[in-house]
């Protein structure tokens with residue numbers, strides 16, 4: 524691709540590119556897909572430089588960035604704000620914008636407008652939670668030419684209905700429901716589906732049953748790809764992590780130590796040093812009489 528600059532940029536990944544990877548995986552060709560969440564320009568730059576295939580601007584934004592206890596608090600406007608920040612980096616991975624709770628539950632028209640808002644902010648696809656119940660929303664968004672990623676298993680926007688953050692599909696009927704929902708989403712035209720917190724056997728049945736990639740989180744290794752939350756990978760949070768998270772760094776510890784050292788340096792007078800300071804010329808110092816004895820500044824009496 525010609526950019527007009529000396530650095531040629533690679534073409535960004537598209538939803539069809541992601542679906543095509545399933546065919547390659549089935550032929551025993553290619554590596555599993557990788558999706559990582561990001562919510563702003565710095566995290567998007569890191570995920571892009573690390574070589575992920577997709578950036579999910581997830582509604583986990585609510586919990587890991589905005590300090591809420593669940594994902595139900597974020598709005599389409601919040602998501603647009605953060606998708607925009609990620610998109611301005613112009614990353615190579617496909618940007619998937621999460622449709623927040625209630626943005627696709629009210630009417631087809633509202634659903635399409637909300638999905639379009641994420642696309643106008645820079646997303647190349649949107650994600651929504653739920654199976655057959657959401658086929659109308661999926662169809663409406665696809666009719667507007669916007670690729671849709673599904674999300675089954677533990678769907679955090681349903682925590683009140685599910686009774687909490689729990690592994691799903693542990694019983695025969697719920698496992699069957701997840702497989703049937705996945706088949707329905709794939710037949711409706713979704714380009715990929717996230718499987719969250721389901722037993723590995725259920726993930727395997729889904730992966731075998733559908734022609735689009737399954738992206739697992741807490742769903743074991745029989746998926747076509749994996750996703751984790753950026754803050755969990757980096758150890759930026761001190762919340763209790765579910766067992767499926769592998770933490771690759773302790774950035775919270777590193778950041779706390781670094782900021783703590785700054786606090787210490789300011790208090791002990793070792794920051795800023797002479798090298799970290801802009802100095803006035805001697806000539807100007809003399810003109811302002813800065814080097815003579817301190818002048819008697821009138822200090823108002825205490826009290």
Ligand code: KIV
Nearest residue numbers: 560581582583717750
């Ligand atoms: O919002 C999010 O981060 C997600 C992932 C957990 C898949 O939906």
